[in-house]
Every structure is written in structure tokens, then in C-alpha cells.
Amino acid sequence: MQQPYNPKNENIQVFVKDKLYPRNEAKVSVFDSSVQGGDAVWEGLRVYDGNIFHLEKHLDRLLASAKTLAFADIPAKAFIKDAIKQTLKANGMHTDTHIRLTLTRGEKVTSGMDPRLNQKGSCLIVLAEFKPPVFDNSKGIKLVTTHTRRNSPMHLDSKIHHNNLLNNILAKIEANHYGADAGLMLDNLGFVSETNDCNIFMVKKGVLLTPHADACLTGITRETTIELAHELSIPCVERNISVSEFYNADEVFITGTMGELTLVYEIDGRIIENKTGSAIRETLYAAFKKLTATMGEPID
């Protein structure tokens, strides 16, 4: 279950374009390209014990997405880092914090699709909130396979982390309708891709498997999980995986900044039965928590 509104976030300061505003005054123009066409890129980051986890990787992905979308005016990394740190300091946030970082193409001189109408520079938004990981990891979550597919590179390249999230939102609506925690999304060939907001892994007979990053987002937590598996000598394979293989896996878990490595206990009414008694998710999660406790860019 996603977390509800947290009253601690009532009086937060939000960075918009070039300065901080109180939550209720933090706004973008009705001419902003994010309002007009979802024309923006974004990142979700977490802060653990005074450190921003994988800041460089998130900024690299943000800037790469902005370059792909041919933003005319991409802020320097140093400016974005400074805006993030300013926001965290202004809010007294040191841990259990989630940052929604958005870069829009900015304000248009008149409504319209053409990026040449954006003549006022891009707009950076740093929205930091007190928010622990979103899923209850003791119990895990259940998934339902959705009709809504992930975009394939034929349609919209999943390597762009953009704000056109409607297919993910449609998948989440389906999941809500069926009382599941998240929607399991397939690619255009019918193989499992990811959930509406996280990457997905399964374990079968001691082997860790995850779909190719063709239709799914190339998640930073996904990458970290694969790196940890290599370090821990856990065999890890990226390949096409069917839903049936997921139903019959020994372990299934999802990965993402919002929820870390979260256990999946049921997909489409099929309980995930661990026939080998493996504990690969637990091992990887313990290694991941060691990283979050020791790594990251200090706020101060």
C-alpha cells in the first residue's frame, strides 16, 4: 500500500526554477511545457543518513534524458546539486527523505507543441518530502498483470525518463481496480517488462533473472542489484521472461528508489512458492542496505 499524506510535509519549501518557495506558493506557469505536453524529465532520489544515494547516476540520467529530448537550455550539474542541497537544508531533511527532481522544458510564449515556443529557459523543480520507502517489506506486495503495455523502443524509448507517464498510470489504475499493489506490465512481445513503477527480478533454482532493459526503465536500483549479485557470486541472467516463469519462480521482487528491494508474494492470484528455500532477495537486500548506510553524496 502506498503511503498516504504525511503532515510533516505541510510546511516544506520547494525549489522552483531559481529559488525556494513555501509549498503552497510553489507553482509552474500554465504555459509550462510540463502542463502542456508532459514535456519534462524527472528522477526520484532518496536521502539516507545525511547522504544523497547515487546522486551522480540520477543526475547523469536526468541530463541524458534532457539531451535526448533536445532541451535547449540544460542546467549545469553543479546548479542542480546546489538546488537539491539548498532544499534539503531549508527543510532540515537528513534521512528518510524522497526527492522528486523534475526538469521541464520551461515556459512557452504561447500554447503549442513546438519546442521553439520555449524561450524562457528550462525549469528545475526540487520537491523533497519526508517519506520512508513506500512498500511494506515485511509482508511484500501482490501484482496483477495489466492490459496496458510498456512502451517499446518502436514507440517511445524507455531510456528516456520522461513525464509522459500515462501508460504507467493506466496500469496502476488496473492494479487498483483488482486490489493489487502494483501492475505487472508486459512488453510488446508479451514478455514481462516491469511494474508500473519498479523493475522486476525473479529467482529460480539459485539463478537471478531479470528482463532485458528494452521496454523497462534502466533503473539505478536494478543496476545496483545486478552489480551486487556479481560481487556476491550470485548467477544473474538478463533475458526474455514469460509471466508463467514468474508464477513458478522461487522468489520474486521489485526494485526502485521509492521501495528499494520489495518482496512480491502473489501475481494474478498465484502465490510465489519458494521450492528451494533460497534467500537471494534477503542477501541482496542486506548488501543494498549496507550501501545505503555507507555511500552517497553528503548534504553538507
Ligand SMILES: Cc1ncc(COP(=O)(O)O)c(C=O)c1O
Ligand atoms: C517505470 C519505472 N521503472 C523503474 C523505476 C526504478 O528506477 P530507479 O531504480 O532508478 O529508481 C522507476 C523509477 O522512477 C520507474 O518510474
